[in-house]
Amino acid sequence: MTHHCCEAMTSRVNMDCDQHDDPFACPDALVDFSAKFQEYGLIIHDGGRSSITINFCPWCGRRLPESQRDRWFDELERRGIDPWEDEVPAEFQDDRWLASLAVRSALPWSAEDELNVHVHAEAQDGDQLIDVFDAPSEGGVAVVRLMLVE
Numbered sequence: 001m002t003h004h005c006c007e008a009m010t011s012r013v014n015m016d017c018d019q020h021d022d023p024f025a026c027p028d029a030l031v032d033f034s035a036k037f038q039e040y041g042l043i044i045h046d047g048g049r050s051s052i053t054i055n056f057c058p059w060c061g062r063r064l065p066e067s068q069r070d071r072w073f074d075e076l077e078r079r080g081i082d083p084w085e086d087e088v089p090a091e092f093q094d095d096r097w098l099a100s101l102a103v104r105s106a107l108p109w110s111a112e113d114e115l116n117v118h119v120h121a122e123a124q125d126g127d128q129l130i131d132v133f134d135a136p137s138e139g140g141v142a143v144v145r146l147m148l149v150e
């Protein structure tokens with residue numbers, strides 16, 4: 001789960017309406033947050049799915065995190081995945097892919113080289129526990145998967 005700049009933003013992003021599952025259909029919904037891209041947008045209620053990206057929080061005035069859209073595409077490309085053609089892995093549907101990158105860069109060794117890795121590492125946020133475990137090696141290449149522990 002991404003931490004937002006303030007309580008007002010958190011409650012806007014996580015707004016739960018019992019009449020509308022889709023925030024774009026709910027007249028009370030103001031902010032659309034894309035976890036995978038870390039982008040905030042003001043919803044345009046014209047029946048479509050557009051929003052206007054904002055860089056500052058309308059409530060506390062803080063600068064919002066930088067968009068990770070380019071990095072998202074770069075990271076998929078690095079794995080040889082074409083988001084338009086191939087199935088996008090689950091961790092890339094929300095912010096878990098960012099947590100994985102954060103852990104990988106925080107590990108004292110190259111996680112890809114290790115087998116039987118089982119550690120708990122703290123991600124950037126300090127309160128997200130990430131479980132790193134190994135997967136069977138394929139063709140001599142160790143595959144390390146990172147999974148968020150809720």
Ligand SMILES: [Zn+2]
Pocket residue numbers: 017018019020025026027028029
């Ligand atoms: Zn509603």
Ligand SMILES: [Zn+2]
Pocket residue numbers: 004005006007008009057058059060061062
């Ligand atoms: Zn705020």
